[in-house]
Amino acid sequence: MSTPLSVTTQLSTSIGGRRWLRVAIGATLVVVLIVIGLIASLALGAVDIPLVDVIKVMTGSGEKTDTQIILQSRLPRSIAAVLVGCNLAISGTLLQAVTRNPLADPGLIGVTAGAALAATIVLAVLPSSAILLPIVAFAGAMIAAVVVYVVSWRPGAGSSPMRMILAGVAVNAVLGAVIGLLMTAFADRIPAMMFWTSGSFNGRGWGHVDMLWPYTVAGVGLALWIRPRLAVMELGDDAAVTMGVPVERTRLIAFAAAALLAGSAASVAGLVGFIGLVVPHLMRLLLGGNYGLIPVSAVAGGALLLWSDLVARLALAPAEMPVGVITGLIGGPYFIYLLYRARWLR
């Protein structure tokens, strides 16, 4: 610390160059995974369709049966899986940034438990109205998120990451207790509830895709908009204020975007764990930091869930497993492996 600040030095562009290369390689890798996963999802299933016939269908010259299977069933289901994975991954990335908590995921802010309780009520009390599940689950997710934010708010002080986490834990505990109560009272309907709470894309069609994509577009847009501010907020609220960041507004935007993304995902696929928590970590390890994290995480979340759904469909065919089981089985061990290798966390 012996020279004054105004010293001008040679610009070091090599680090920036390496970063771009790493992000480009990471993004290419996950996009390739999605493309291969999409092709496999369209071709494989209860009826295997040769690749040539898949191409014919996609170019409008396929047979009627193949066209129906691919365009009405497998394609919308695969796109729904990509969008849900994308939504959950961005939601987790946003929450980990604003709460400065590496364990933050959509479950932390009550969204998951809110959706689960609303779905459980429908499945237990109004099983004949299962068609209402997506909209009711979304409403439940939003109500729970609003409650968590309001509880974490203090007049004059605003919200804080710590109060947000504690409020999320409290709301999750209460909602979890009510879900347990309902499961006890309606024990005969537990299988349907369990299947929903483990997540599935069985029977998801274009209507579900239409429910998802506006949230994905809006969520990605909001996340990219506030991305520079989120990086500053990771240094703490005081540092962010002194860097000119509107902390409370940014936290509210991130929280709202995360809730909408996770709520829309839960309303379509049920509860798919692991993606929101682990994908941002996996991508940080791959990218070597936060640079380019949001877009690459979004694509990686889509790729992981697409492949998980494919395995869920094929592993025990013709029976289908909940996709949440697969995401946990694939991602958990891989994450542990990376934790052992990662220089960051030694």
Added chain:
Amino acid sequence: MSVSVKDLHVQLGSNHVLKGMDFDIKSGQRVALVGPNGCGKSTLLRTLCTILKPSQGEVRLEGELIQSYSRRERARKIGLLSQSDVIPMMTTVRDHVSIGRHPHRSYFRDRSSNDAAFIDAAIEVCEISHLADRPVERLSGGERQRVRLATLLAQSPDLLLLDEPLTGLDLEHQYALLHLLEDLSQKEGRTLMVVLHDLSLAMRFFDRLLVIHEGKLVADGLPADVMTSELLSEVFNIQADIGHEPATGQPVIICHRQG
């Protein structure tokens, strides 16, 4: 950058922390804030950079009310090295320091060559070049303090507020920082307000002392005029004399055994 504080009161909950403070600081001055724990030093710095809102009174920068500046304008003029040690996840030293450029960036001009020059200079000045690619969470407390200082320098504000900046630094880096602060004010004309607990260092390296006690400014002036045995007794509750090092003539506080 000149600072003017008039009748400043700050209340945190039911605690009236600052009870009416008035002072003016000229551009390029090097001011040490001293006082016992909990007297309001950090609260004053946090109020000057708008983290806290005063319950009464006003703060002016170059004659303009601080609220009249936009957030980004303020951030380009005032920087704070706070006591909090929040460690961001998986962030390299260079990334941490580059965050200091946030107030100077626009959304569509994320980084510029000018940015890189400031970041490189701050990293070099704080002697953390060898740590640039390492994650902040794996550094020692003193190294992290130098990273946070480099981030503040990359921000390049005209008014630097430093809250106990020597915390965690070894003796070599304490003196290096104090000499750097001298350079920043003398060569670059930056204004400095620094909270210090080492009164001898405060007297030696700063050209003005503000002594705060129980939320009030109780003394303000040249170190040699302000620091007296009476003040040490009244404010810090110690029996001490002001002596001078035989070799250099620098002032030192000589404490007597209490009781």
